[in-house]
Amino acid sequence: MRLIRAVATIPVFALGLAVPAHAQQQPAERPVKEQDARARELFLEGEAHYAAGRYELAAERYLAAYELSQRPELLFNLGNAFERMGEYEKAADYLRRYAESPRARDVVSVRERVRRLEAAAAEEKRRAEREQDEAQTREVEPSVGQPPAQQPAAQDDGNPAYWWLIGSGAAAVSTVVFGLLAANAGNNAAEDCTETSTGRPLCRNTASSALTQETVFALGADVSAIATVVTAGVGIYLLFQGDDEKESSATATRVEPALVPSGFGVSLSGRF
DSSP states (O other): OHHHHHHHHHHHHHHHHHHHHHHHHHHHHHHHHHHHHHHHHHHHHHHHHHHTTOHHHHHHHHHHHHHHHOOTHHHHHHHHHHHHTTOHHHHHHHHHHHHTSTTOOSHHHHHHHHHHHHHHHHHHHHHHHHHHHHHHHHHHSOOTTSOOTTSOOTTOTTOHHHHHHHHHHHHHHHHHHHHHHHHHHHHHHHHTEEEOTTSOEEEOHHHHHHHHHHHHHHHHHHHHHHHHHHHHHHHHHHHHHTTHHHHTGGGOEEEEEEEETTEEEEEEEEOO
16 A cells, blocks of 8 residues: 555656646747747748838848847848938948858858948948038138139239220220231222332222221221220239239229320320
8 A cells, every 4th residue: 555655656756847837938938939939920021121122221120130049140120221211331340250150151252242242331431521621611711723722813803903994905806806807808909900100000990989988997907906005005014003902092003094196096195
């Protein structure tokens, strides 16, 4: 009877040990399975965003899934997403971490990608620094081709000297035009005239009109030439006079065109 009682008590004791042990494993396994399920949901959401070109949202989902599951494959996905966004430094960091994991595949090609991304990130950083330096330089120094702020502008429309110089250029053009017209009229007059046996010119009636045009055009060329010289001289004088004229406006001397008995001239006037 004693032997039977001893044998009968063994299964009861073992069952008593097994039940508590099984009850202790369930709370620990359940959160892990829930985290894996949630990580998979986040991964699938990230894949959908990545396929649609929403790389920022994809990176957010991949990172949340990695924080739950710690699967190194998600580091590879994060590197792809940040490379698509042009954030090469972050992409290289995630791919480097993936290549260092024991479960990484194609480590050689991944490390080559890391090297290219690091080079691209360095070039992007240098370009940003150059743009910042150029922006600061533009704020301090005048623009290329423009005079410094403290010097008089080379193309200041408010300075009358430039108007005089422009006028001299227009007068020079007029001189050339009138000269060509006078030469053309002279050629026409010469064609209408012939020389007689006695050496005297014999001209048709149309030659008179051509000679008149030649005289008028020649006179216009002479007047334009004089105007060119005068306006150019006044412009050069005013250009060199510069700001001195403004500082001494009380005793300033002004150059003005004037009509004189011999023709066109220049007069100087001022207050003392």
